[in-house]
Amino acid sequence: MEILFISPNLTMKEPGKGNVFLNACIKEIENYLFDIPVIRNLNHASSVMSKLDKDVLIIIFNDNLDKYPDEIVKLIDVAKEKKIDIWPVAINKDIRDPIDNIGIKQSYDVFEQLRCRNLNDEYLETIGIVFARKAISKVLPNFYSDNSLLFISHRRLDGEEIAAKFCDQLSIQARNNKSFRDVTNVEVGEVAQKVIDSSLSESDVLIFIHTEKSAESDWIQKELIYAVLNSIPIIWIRVDKANEEKLRIKPSDNPHIECKSEDFYDQNKLIKIIDSVLQKSFELIMLSSTSVYDRINTFEELCESSNLELIEENKRYLIYNLVSPRKGYIYPQRNINQYIQYFGRRCKEEDFTKIIKFLEDKKLNEHQLYDSAILLSDKVKVRKINENIVEDNYDDFYSTWQEYINGKAFSNDGEIIISGAFPNCDEIYKQSLYDAVNIFAKEILKNGFTLTFGSHPTFKNIIFEIGKKFRPRDYKNAINMFISKFFEKYYDISTLKMNATVTEIDVIDGNNDDERKLKSLTEMREKMISRTNVKALICLGGVIRNGDTKQGIDEEIKIARANNIPVFIVGSVGGRSSQLAAEYRKKGNWSDINKESVILNEELAINLDYRSLANKVISAIGNKK
Incomplete structure (x- = not known):
């Protein structure tokens, strides 16, 4: 489906405000879609008519014209005949009625959107961006929905009032969205934690309102862990510079939004906070959603290598037909026949209704011609919708088919080291590193390797939780953490040893603290990497340091190669690993760090x-056994 704008120059007497709105809208949409057409002259309108098809969304600007141009009227008539969606936009409150031949349609009311935010016409661009999200949800229905559920994670002791203010204003500025807050959304007599857990599992975004007492809450920690492990984007709002060092789980390297308590009682400041949250939520959802194509590609690779047939049934709604021979039976039998639908967001009730309607056409005389339909996203645990439809997550679905085709994964007795840190970039895009660490850690553990890493304040607790989830019987042995005693005042060794096998490395003396720190980190890296059981070093991100400052990843690569340990550099997460990957690409000297193909590197x-990359790297390491 594509979006077709009719320029306000063709339908408005004074199109200035309309053009400001249009330009902001197109700029936002073009972050996710290509070549947004705009009809800018009447000749163009005439030429477009014959090419119109149902898979178009037309957006037109209202005005109180005595007569709209004939070409525009004719274009709208053709669109109505072909049952094409038309969205009228009202820039001002006195032009809410669309062009007559559109009929009775609700216009997008820009004046009302400004009013509910207490904004004036200087903020037309803001509303253009809001409208763009609505259009994107129409064109990419499996990626984004404008009726998202936002889960508000807060501490009642010092965050209840500001959370209430936040939710009240959110309900005004984002009327289609819903928010969950335990005080108002748990009914009397209900089991509170059960309702909270259910709502969290169905959420599109977690809004973490970080007040000073938040760090003391076990429930908030559990909510953050659940969100990270289940790929629910987190918006981190730090209030009154709350101490982030006390947080056991940090949602990112730094907060997405910084504010003061009094900002929640100032209408104008609160409006800006809400708009910032909505924009960042949209960006994170879309950033996460676009990975759906990677999921499809990964499964296509498995199908191609295993003689499974994967047929695209509906491009817009990402529906595929999977056909596979059945195994384990000597007599002839029909193939497995499944329908798969991919989502970059959480599935909604209307999605179930649509897939049921789609499947109605896959019957012959009331007999269904398929075994089952699977709705896939990365945010759910398996659940049955009805006798034939199941909602599942990508990982489990892929693993189920991989195991069906290849048998159970073999056990590995080696260690794989993950190295890296957050890169220097916008907080939104640091999510890529979080995702990569999450995925590589899961795949390493699922394939029987031991995961080894040098203690990192942001990642260690998430890695511990991944270990408990994917290696519940031996998670302490499955995770190997090295830490320098230089930092011993910042950690509790007994707590660490409850979650992993921990190796403390003694401090190396130096002339000052900086020298002792650098020498101690070098010693820790030497001890961690220079061991015969280490099978590979995987480098992700890393801070880019200026001047002659020692780069941690560089030192680790040097130690690994001195011990003939292969190194794999993931460049797309940014930071120092992206610089190194670019250097190796330019020189073409991949063989200096591993013996794998140029294509893989x-x-x-x-x-x-990252999932496909993790599988390929682990396969390469496993084949060297």
Whole structure:
């Protein structure tokens, strides 16, 4: 489906405000879609008519013209005949009625959108961006829905009032969205935690309102862990510079939004906070959603290598037909026949209704011609919708088919080291590193390897939780953490040892603290990497340091190669690993760090499909046993 704008120059007497709105809208949409057409002259309108098809969304600007141009009227008539969606936009409150031949349609009311935010016409661009999200949800229905559920994670002791203010204003500025807050959304007599857990599992975004007492809450920690492990985007709002060092789980390197308590009682400031949250939520959802293509590609690779047939049934709604021979039976039998639908967001009730309607056409005389339909996203645990439809997550679906085709994964007795840190970039895009660490850690553990890393304040607790989830019987042995005693005042060794096998490395003396720190980190890296059981070093991100400052990843690569340990550099997460990957690409000297193909190393440098990359790297390491 594509979007077709009719320029306000053709339908408005004074199109200035309309053009400001239009330009902001197109700029936002073009972050996610290509070549947004705009009819800018009447000749263009005439030429478009014959090419119109149902898979178009037309957006037109209202005005109180005595007579609209004939070409525009005719274009609208053709669109109505072909049952094409038409969205009228009212820039001012006195032009809410659309062009007559459109009929009775509700216009997008820009004046009302400004009013509910207490904004004036200087903020037309803001509303253009809001409208763009609505249009994107129409064109990319499996990526984004404008009726998202936002889960508000807060501490009642010092955050209840500001959370209430936040939710009240959110309900005004984003009427289609819903928010969950335990005080108002748990009914009397209900089991509170059960309702909270259910709502969290169905949420599109978690809004973490970080007040000073938040760090003391076990429930908030559990909510953050659940969100990270289940790929629910997190918006981190830090209030009154609350101490982030006390947080056991940090949602990112730095907060997305910084504000003061009094900002929640100032209408104008609160409006800006809400708009910022909505924009960042949209960006994170879309950033996460676009990985759906990577998921499809990964499964296509499995199908191609295993003689499974994967047929695209509906491009817009990402529906595929999977056909596979059945195994384990000596007599002839029909193939497995499944329908798969991919989502970059959480599935909604209307999605179930639509897939049921789609499946009605896959019957012959009331007999269904398929085994089942699977709705896939990365945010759910398996659940049955009805006798034939199941909602599942990508990982489990892929693993189920991989195991069906290849048998159970073999056990590995080696260690794989993950190295890296957050890169220098916008907080939104640091999510890529979080995703990559999450995925590589899961795949390493699922394939029987031991995951080894040098203690990192942001990642360690998430890695511990991944270990408990994917290796519940031996998670302490499955995770190997090295830490320098230089930092011993910042950690509790007994707590660490409850979650992993921990190796403390003694401090190396130096002339000052900086020298002792650098020497101690070098010693820790030497001890961690220079061991015969280490099978590979995977480098992700890393801070880019200026001047002659020692780069941690560089030192680790040097130690690994001195011990003949292969190194794999993931460039697309940004930071120092992206610089190194670019250097190796330019020189073409991948063989200096591993013996794998140029194709694999090039993929690691630029590809965002971390699951596919993790599987390929682990396969390469496993084959060297």
